[in-house]
Amino acid sequence: MNKELLPASLPRAVSWQEGEMFMLDQTRLPLETVIEKMETVEDVWQGIKVLKVRGAPAIGIAAAYGLCVALKPYRAQPLDLFMRELEKSSDYLDSARPTAVNLGWALRRMKNFASRMIDGAENSAALYDLLVAEAIRIHEEDKALCRGMGENGAPLIKEGMGVLTHCNAGSLATSELGTATAPMYVAHAAGVKFRVYADETRPLLQGARLTSWELQQAGIDVTLNTDNMVAHLMAQGLIDLVIVGTDRVAANGDVANKIGTLGVAILAQHFGIPFYVACPSSTIDFDTMSGTDIPIEQRESEEVTEFGMRRTAPEAVKVANPAFDVTPADLVTGIITEKGIAVAPYASSLRNLFPKEAAE
Ligand code: MRU
Secondary structure: OHHHHOOOOOOOOEEEEOOEEEEEOHHHOOOOOOEEEEOOHHHHHHHHHOOOOOOHHHHHHHHHHHHHHHHHHHOOOOHHHHHHHHHHHHHHHHOOOOOOHHHHHHHHHHHHHHHHHHHHOOOHHHHHHHHHHHHHHHHHHHHHHHHHHHHHHHHHOOOOOEEEEOOOOOHHHOOOOOOOOHHHHHHHHOOOOOEEEEEOOOOOOHHHHHHHHHHHHOOOEEEEEOHHHHHHHHHOOOOOEEEEOOOEEEOOOOEEEEOOHHHHHHHHHHHOOOEEEEOOHHHEEOOOOOHHHOOOOEOOOHHHHEEOOEEOOOOOOOOOOEOEEEEOHHHOOEEEEOOEEEOOOHHHHHHHHOHHHHHO
16 A cells, blocks of 8 residues: 555665665765665664664664664574674664664664563574564564554645645655655545645755655655744745654653754744644653653754855854754644544553553
């Protein structure tokens, strides 16, 4: 089904083929489509760090496969050494970026799975094969999560609406349909006509380079705007609905997402526009009580002082470059999940939708 919703020309963020991991280098989009083979765990760590692969679910999938890349050379080693390497590589991959909870979630799932399987595994090679199968399961399950968010969120998009999104919570950030874009792909396939406004998303331009690129290829009516145009577009009555993705939702419904999301949420409230967050269960962090506990990644100053490889700020100027911000739950109209749309109070609605995950 998903194949029909997405254009065949759209490359996937990550893939596993014949025992090898491949990563699309998203830093080169939309000008070049370059897919790299991941030879070492360092390649995978670097790919996550420099945003060749980015977007919370895609980072999780990459980390799961990244562990397999790390463990491949240890297949002939004794099981205890194999497990030590698993632990070491997991810690290493987890250090690549702090905010998206899917990274730690996927690595924890792989480690727990290995611990459960070790007694039945004949040797490291057998355990390695089981871990590859688990990573593929994480990847496949994400496709279903995207589809669920798509089906649950699509009814929010009505004929003629203007829908604003921020950053890229699209196919390129996940396994297939994306999170914020999943309702758009499903509504589009159902013949609903709507317009999407894609925030450019300074400083790394995920909206310009990725979201407008993928929606354009899918034949969805997309207009690119810079981040500082949002208030004006809303004041003009062009935006009826906001849907964004997230890197981590705290237990109380506070939402971390790409820097600038908080401003969009405040504006949406001012203009009375519904503000939805699309979030698979893998992005809900029941162990983090509120948004103030979410670690916010700080990135290199060059991302702000340069534009298109050209210096645009004075040498030695002080720079702020937080990659994410936190939108408080009271600005969120609803959280679109694969199991339905959670509404306030989120502390109970998220737990009711995901009792098993909340108890883990
Ligand atoms: O820094 P990035 O590009 O990894 O940030 C991505 C986002 O903020 C996305 O909105 C979020 O990860 C959701 S992806 C489905």
